[in-house]
Amino acid sequence: MKRALIIGFGSEIRGDDAFGPQIAYQLEDLVHPAIQVETCQGLTPDIALTMSEMDLVIFIDCAVGHEPGVINHKEIHTSDDKSLSMVHFLSPESLMTWCGSLYGKLPEAHVFTVTGKCYEISDNLTEPVQQAVPRVIEQVLNLLDEHGLSKQEVLSHA
Amino acid sequence: MSRTIEIDPVTRIEGHARITIKLDDGGNVDDALFHVTQFRGFEKFCEGRPFPEMPSLTARTCGICPVSHLMASSKACDKIMAVDIPPVAKKLRRIMNFAQLTQSHALSFFHLSSPDMLLGWDCDPAKRNVFGVIVEFPDLAKMGIRLRQIGQSIIAILGNKRVHPAWMVPGGVNAPLTEEKRSQILPMAEEALELALKTFEWYKGQTSNFAEEIEHFANFPSMYMGLVTEDGELEHYDGFLRVIDHAGKILHDKVPTDNYKDIVGEAVEDFSYMKFPYYKPMGYPQGMYRVGPLARLNVCDKCGTPKADAALAEFRALQNNSGPVTSSFHYHYARLIEIIFALEKMLELLRHDDILSDHVRARARGNRSRGIGIAEAPRGTLIHDYEVDEHCQMTKANLIIATGHNNLAMNAGVKQVAQHWIKDGKIEEHMLNRVEAVIRCYDPCLSCATHAMGKMPLHIQLTDASGKVIDEMTRG
Numbered sequence: 001m002k003r004a005l006i007i008g009f010g011s012e013i014r015g016d017d018a019f020g021p022q023i024a025y026q027l028e029d030l031v032h033p034a035i036q037v038e039t040c041q042g043l044t045p046d047i048a049l050t051m052s053e054m055d056l057v058i059f060i061d062c063a064v065g066h067e068p069g070v071i072n073h074k075e076i077h078t079s080d081d082k083s084l085s086m087v088h089f090l091s092p093e094s095l096m097t098w099c100g101s102l103y104g105k106l107p108e109a110h111v112f113t114v115t116g117k118c119y120e121i122s123d124n125l126t127e128p129v130q131q132a133v134p135r136v137i138e139q140v141l142n143l144l145d146e147h148g149l150s151k152q153e154v155l156s157h158a
Numbered sequence: 159m160s161r162t163i164e165i166d167p168v169t170r171i172e173g174h175a176r177i178t179i180k181l182d183d184g185g186n187v188d189d190a191l192f193h194v195t196q197f198r199g200f201e202k203f204c205e206g207r208p209f210p211e212m213p214s215l216t217a218r219t220c221g222i223c224p225v226s227h228l229m230a231s232s233k234a235c236d237k238i239m240a241v242d243i244p245p246v247a248k249k250l251r252r253i254m255n256f257a258q259l260t261q262s263h264a265l266s267f268f269h270l271s272s273p274d275m276l277l278g279w280d281c282d283p284a285k286r287n288v289f290g291v292i293v294e295f296p297d298l299a300k301m302g303i304r305l306r307q308i309g310q311s312i313i314a315i316l317g318n319k320r321v322h323p324a325w326m327v328p329g330g331v332n333a334p335l336t337e338e339k340r341s342q343i344l345p346m347a348e349e350a351l352e353l354a355l356k357t358f359e360w361y362k363g364q365t366s367n368f369a370e371e372i373e374h375f376a377n378f379p380s381m382y383m384g385l386v387t388e389d390g391e392l393e394h395y396d397g398f399l400r401v402i403d404h405a406g407k408i409l410h411d412k413v414p415t416d417n418y419k420d421i422v423g424e425a426v427e428d429f430s431y432m433k434f435p436y437y438k439p440m441g442y443p444q445g446m447y448r449v450g451p452l453a454r455l456n457v458c459d460k461c462g463t464p465k466a467d468a469a470l471a472e473f474r475a476l477q478n479n480s481g482p483v484t485s486s487f488h489y490h491y492a493r494l495i496e497i498i499f500a501l502e503k504m505l506e507l508l509r510h511d512d513i514l515s516d517h518v519r520a521r522a523r524g525n526r527s528r529g530i531g532i533a534e535a536p537r538g539t540l541i542h543d544y545e546v547d548e549h550c551q552m553t554k555a556n557l558i559i560a561t562g563h564n565n566l567a568m569n570a571g572v573k574q575v576a577q578h579w580i581k582d583g584k585i586e587e588h589m590l591n592r593v594e595a596v597i598r599c600y601d602p603c604l605s606c607a608t609h610a611m612g613k614m615p616l617h618i619q620l621t622d623a624s625g626k627v628i629d630e631m632t633r634g
Binding site: 040042048089 | 200203215218219220221222224262269270288289292293297299300302303304306307310504
């Protein structure tokens with residue numbers, strides 16, 4: 001069976017930045033326990049080592065730049081943008097670079113984002129981001145299905 | 159014409175900051191200011207919350223050292239409850255804190271500062287980053303990752319969660335340590351100790367390459383503050399505050415943490431949102447002190463574990479055993495010693511007879527209107543000071559974070575570096591690298607609740623005395 005990691009990241013007290021962790025908490029109950037689900041405030045280098053042991057990695061984050069609530073999904077690869085490494089927290093692309101450079105292995109990796117509306121201190125998602133939650137969960141579950149990682153398929157492998 | 163150089167933002171630190179270097183008419187550095195331009199309203203956000211929520215709430219201020227906030231906050235809540243928590247709970251809290259210290263120091267040393275040290279401040283900026291380290295020193299990069307992963311894994315095993323574990327609670331911890339979990343943690347801690355010792359041995363051989371930086375990276379007399387045990391040993395969880403002067407003379411000792419306001423005052427400046435704590439008996443700004451790994455090793459009499467004490471003797475030899483180690487460059491050295499200490503102590507605690515006891519939590523309602531919790535975070539002394547009303551709801555919270563204590567010293571450090579490396583108004587890349595690097599020695603965490611956008615280009619502005627931008631450059 002393929003090994004998969006889901007990481008929802010963002011600050012849980014910065015309004016819509018909590019989108020990633022919120023999705024991860026809900027997915028934890030919806031996916032098979034063999035799929036590793038993590039939450040964190042930001043991506044740090046140690047995650048590269050965990051990624052190197054995976055076949056599929058799914059990042060879930062919020063974003064800026066579009067209308068609030070807009071969902072974006074893309075497959076990601078390594079990045080040559082050196083400036084991505086200049087803060088405590090890394091981007092998914094730079095983690096892919098760490099993973100490939102240090103461990104010689106690259107999982108298939110995807111990022112799901114939703115555009116946030118408010119990042120002020122708050123423990124609530126705004127309405128447009130809240131509305132995106134079920135749609136992103138559905139898309140993530142569909143992606144897992146495509147990789148033979150639906151709950152039923154994982155159970156049949158067990 | 160006098161000029162102002164601005165470096166905005168500072169890279170590889172948390173939050174948003176800017177450095178302004180003011181040149182005099184002769185092109186020499188007149189002054190340097192480290193601005194923190196982001197305002198946090200977190201303390202206000204806490205008002206009205208039931209106090210037992212505070213540990214998990216305040217832990218969310220930081221993605222790197224949430225355990226420190228969890229711990230200081232839990233201790234403040236213990237005081238409000240007026241309970242003495244079970245001894246095993248204290249040990250378990252300490253173990254989690256040591257795991258966090260390990261992962262946080264590893265991140266600072268390997269990820270943030272190693273590009274400067276390994277590749278050099280004069281290296282092409284396109285290569286002087288962690289990717290350069292990965293290419294040139296892959297084994298070292300892997301060691302750093304593994305150390306951090308072990309620290310994070312131990313936190314996850316204890317708290318069932320990597321980043322914001324809710325295991326540490328007012329009154330103790332919410333579940334005892336099982337034999338199964340202890341068996342998982344022990345070999346990881348042993349492996350991490352080996353890695354830490356190996357890194358320390360390697361690093362000692364590197365320090366001679368940094369003589370000029372050691373001499374001029376915030377290398378000045380100051381006071382130092384940190385927790386120590388009753389016997390004067392290195393302490394991160396409990397104990398008493400100790401303050402020493404530039405020569406190592408103890409100014410204040412065995413200060414109960416509840417009395418921190420006797421020695422710590424807070425000043426404000428209009429150029430920064432970050433407060434400027436100072437040693438109260440000396441006044442502001444003369445009362446500049448440093449906290450964190452360098453300060454902790456300077457204030458303690460000894461570490462209290464064999465390998466860390468051996469390393470401490472070498473640390474003190476850096477200053478010819480003639481007083482506190484004064485160069486902030488040696489924060490890096492001190493971090494490695496603290497990792498060794500944390501892992502030795504962790505192993506000692508895990509092997510303690512009663513560590514699997516299930517008496518790990520005291521229960522009570524709020525019995526006092528105020529609680530102060532102080533612990534040593536990776537970056538220094540962390541203070542949580544709470545007040546509650548008769549309904550046990552928060553009416554006031556004051557958080558003095560570790561980075562804040564170092565604010566005066568960081569400003570003085572930037573000025574010293576700028577004065578040494580900027581001559582005749584000539585601005586070069588290597589000088590700017592060093593100005594940033596002196597800040598990174600303190601590993602500041604300015605606003606951990608900030609959403610990291612993943613990209614923080616370096617923006618440098620040169621303005622004249624009227625504030626008009628006459629030159630600017632963006633890097634990254």
